[in-house]
Amino acid sequence: MPLSAHLRALIALNPSPRPWHHAWLVALCCAVPAVIGAALDAFQGGLMACMGAMAVMYMPAASLGQRMVTMQVVAFGMAASVALGLLGAWHPALGALILALASALITLICRYFRIPPPGNFFFIMVAAIATVIPFDLHAIPQRVGLIMLGSMSSCALVLGYSLLFPTPVNRTPLPQASDRIRPLVREALITGGLIGLSFQIAHWLELHNPYWVPISCAAILQGSSFRLVWMRKVQRIVGTAAGIVFAWLLFKIPMGPWELSLAIVLLSIVIESLILRNYGLAVIFITPLTVIFAGVAGTGMNHDELVLIRLLDISIGSAIGAIGGWFLHIQRD
Numbered sequence: 001m002p003l004s005a006h007l008r009a010l011i012a013l014n015p016s017p018r019p020w021h022h023a024w025l026v027a028l029c030c031a032v033p034a035v036i037g038a039a040l041d042a043f044q045g046g047l048m049a050c051m052g053a054m055a056v057m058y059m060p061a062a063s064l065g066q067r068m069v070t071m072q073v074v075a076f077g078m079a080a081s082v083a084l085g086l087l088g089a090w091h092p093a094l095g096a097l098i099l100a101l102a103s104a105l106i107t108l109i110c111r112y113f114r115i116p117p118p119g120n121f122f123f124i125m126v127a128a129i130a131t132v133i134p135f136d137l138h139a140i141p142q143r144v145g146l147i148m149l150g151s152m153s154s155c156a157l158v159l160g161y162s163l164l165f166p167t168p169v170n171r172t173p174l175p176q177a178s179d180r181i182r183p184l185v186r187e188a189l190i191t192g193g194l195i196g197l198s199f200q201i202a203h204w205l206e207l208h209n210p211y212w213v214p215i216s217c218a219a220i221l222q223g224s225s226f227r228l229v230w231m232r233k234v235q236r237i238v239g240t241a242a243g244i245v246f247a248w249l250l251f252k253i254p255m256g257p258w259e260l261s262l263a264i265v266l267l268s269i270v271i272e273s274l275i276l277r278n279y280g281l282a283v284i285f286i287t288p289l290t291v292i293f294a295g296v297a298g299t300g301m302n303h304d305e306l307v308l309i310r311l312l313d314i315s316i317g318s319a320i321g322a323i324g325g326w327f328l329h330i331q332r333d
Helices: 003-011 020-039 043-058 064-088 092-112 121-130 137-164 181-204 212-220 226-250 257-274 279-297 303-332
Strands: none
Touching: 020 043, 020 137, 020 257, 043 064, 043 121, 043 137, 043 257, 043 279, 064 092, 064 121, 064 137, 092 121, 092 181, 092 212, 121 181, 121 212, 181 212, 181 303, 212 303, 226 279, 257 279
16 A cells, blocks of 8 residues: 555545544533542542443444343453453553453453454553552452442443434344454454563553553553554554643642543543544543543653653553554454
8 A cells, every 4th residue: 555545544534433422422421420429529439330331332333122231241342351451450560460361361352352442442542551550459340340330330321312213223243253263362362461571561661551561451452453553553552642642731720629520521532533533533532531540540740741651651552552463463364
């Protein structure tokens, strides 16, 4: 493919199969826990519940019954991912091992049942964030409970949304299980190993936010071909660079819990509207949203420091993901 075609692909807006009101549903699901947390003066807990609310990303275009069953399964998966990550917070080496095993299992399940994008991404994301939350064995049930509350609020909103906007009769059929087990196991093990390794490398380099490296690695590995892997690497780095500038300007505005809740709503709408149209443009707005979510981990850093160091984390994770993507697709071919 000529260079001009690659450049056009980086900025092209692709058609989205999702209706316009889907973005508002996602924003509402993320807003409810944040607003409740702000109202109860427990905004950090609200942010934790916001991560569980990301279950809405997996809402299928299916019948009401199938949709609600899917949402319940995803809610359980999000809670299990966070629980494993919280256990891994005890020690970085244990965190890398748990993240590797959890990522491999998540990838195998998602690939076996042919779960469409975002696939394994959000499960790995919440597990990675949980690995850097200060370890407290007695607080694990409460934290997992917050994740479940966020997921359950999304389930309730999805139910109301489905009654207001029923799925058309000619809906897309649900994905069917794959009959290719051995290649999927190999792919899952490689993916899990890469994500665990990226987390360990982040600790070896003493990065302040090591979870961003495996998250970036997982995002790059979402590509279904090596060309898409490479495109995602470029889009993520360029989009993050632009997003850092945007986040730095945004957080110059003094923000309390209510202002941050509003920012979560607006950013979620824009991200959901762009994520299938152009990944690089969506990353510009994902950057400040993840900086807000970084408050869950209690980093002790201000927003200026967070946005300035994030480009290094993203670049390392994207490079590992690109190398792993090349290896994966060479093996697959």
